[in-house]
Amino acid sequence: MRILKLKRQNLFPFLQAISNGAELWGPIKKDNQTIFNFVPTEEIAKLNLNFTRTLLPPKKLFVPPSFIMFQVTNKGYQEDYSWIKERVLFGLHPCDLHGLLNLDRIFAQNFPDSYYVQARQKTLLLGLSCWPDDYCLCQSTHTDIIEEGFDLFFTDLEDYYLVWIGSSKGDDLIRLKPEFFEEGLNEKDIESYIKWRERRAQAFKTKINFVFMPDLMELKYNSPLWEKAGAACLACGSCSMVCPTCNCYNVRDEISLGNKPGRRVREWDSCTLLEYSLVAGGENFREKKSSRLKLWYTHKLQAFGSKFGKPSCVGCGRCLVTCPVGINVKSISDSLEGQKVDAFWVRFSEEVRP
Ligand code: SF4
Ligand code: SF4
Known part of the structure; x- marks a missing residue:
């Protein structure tokens, strides 16, 4: 997997550039509340990356809480895919990406659900690293790290992001603004990443023995x-x-x-x-x-x-x-x-x- 570096100040300009022509969805905090949600926004500055979990998971973009499957008239029926748009979904933490991989097993494998499959195909998935709070259990489910299922994944190392390219679509996104990215990690970058992984692994407080x-x-x-x-x-x-x-x-x-x-x-x-x-x-x-x-x-x-x-x-x-x-x-x-x-x-x- 190719890994690049992105300076912190270049993240929002990059998101702005790649969401041209597509709806950008990301984590936004509800006014005066502690609740975050994935919502569409044209104002990138409203994105709030300092969150642990959103109220509703990203499944709502692929299987909305309620939608019209088809309309029927005396001439026949017409399937309705009008709610499915080109989207860029930013800010997915590893657990939510694993959640989507689970939904893929249900809705995109043996009996493909055409609504889900189309929505998945039209949505670019951009992951973001996170830090656990007292309720996160993902270390116990081995879903605290993600190695597949995203187009790009951003690991926050404070001054810069490590950007993991997970698909050819992700690679195409990088090509839209190659000047923002640096190729080649040095020893210091690798060391910083390893230390970040170690500190994060020790930050989990809540555990379940899922094997039992x-x-x-x-x-x-x-x-x-x-x-x-x-x-x-x-x-x-x-x-x-x-x-x-x-x-x-x-x-x-x-x-x-x-x-x-x-x-x-x-x-x-x-x-x-x-x-x-x-x-x-x-x-x-x-x-x-x-x-x-x-x-x-x-x-x-x-x-x-x-x-x-x-x-x-x-x-x-x-x-x-x-x-x-x-x-x-x-x-x-x-x-x-x-x-x-x-x-x-x-x-x-x-x-x-x-
Ligand atoms: S387990 Fe809790 S959240 Fe679930 S249905 Fe019962 S009361 Fe509601
Ligand atoms: S912790 Fe597990 S069971 Fe509870 S909402 Fe998350 S994925 Fe579902």
């Missing part, structure tokens, strides 16, 4: 912990909305009277919601919240791994900061391991359901 999880999910399938977590769960679906690898969706037909076209709409869904397992005739296979949580965690900690060789959790920490009652991949994993967990759902179950 598939076995523990099996062995503790009937553990009371699921009832306890289910009692506290609000079935709000937030954990699925923020998780970069949750990919379930629902499809709804909207029929119109008269000459208006009907349409088929696709929307994010979550297995933690009651309606998710509702089938014709009114039967619901997972009426209990505990069963639905068990399904969610089976996907994260066991089933995806047995099919694809790695857990579907990429350690982004979003479920840790989002679930209002403290049910997350860390508190559930710790409970499965038999550790004493200090979370609302445990305290709730001890107080309310001894």
Whole structure:
């Protein structure tokens, strides 16, 4: 992989140059809040690179929360790809790039989803290094470093960036402004990078033993912990909305009277919601919240791994900061391991359901 150097002050001019004709998306902080989101911007200066995670993961660019798949008239149907644009998405941390690689396995391999595939093809992915906070778990999932799945990746070494070229499209971007980049790293650059890697590796505070999880999910399938977590769960679906690898969706037909076209709409869904397992005739296979949580965690900690060789959790920490009652991949994993967990759902179950 070719690696170049980019002076810090040249990053925004470079982004400006390459986003000519494409929508530039990047991390922007919501006014007076601590929340970051990937949003489109024409003002590069608004990009805020000092963030750990965005509220919603980048999956929203490739599978929007709700979109029209096709419109139907009495003449036939017309697929709608109008929401798919040429885009440059900047600021993807390694966990989010791994999340997209996971979605590729679902949506772009055996049964390609034409919407997802087109959106992926039209979006350039520009990664950015990061520093872990108390919720980052990506070292435990081995997703703290990324070696593929991006067009360019920028490692921040304070005075300058190391720029890793990950694709021929990434190489084409560099050719638009070659004067910004320096070829050839010297010994000092390499030393700085190694030291940065070592310091970052030591900065992770939160860990999960993912290797044990598939076995523990099996062995503790009937553990009371699921009832306890289910009692506290609000079935709000937030954990699925923020998780970069949750990919379930629902499809709804909207029929119109008269000459208006009907349409088929696709929307994010979550297995933690009651309606998710509702089938014709009114039967619901997972009426209990505990069963639905068990399904969610089976996907994260066991089933995806047995099919694809790695857990579907990429350690982004979003479920840790989002679930209002403290049910997350860390508190559930710790409970499965038999550790004493200090979370609302445990305290709730001890107080309310001894
Ligand atoms: S399970 Fe939680 S930590 Fe893991 S990828 Fe999903 S939101 Fe991130
Ligand atoms: S686990 Fe938490 S975030 Fe997920 S549905 Fe239950 S209450 Fe909501």
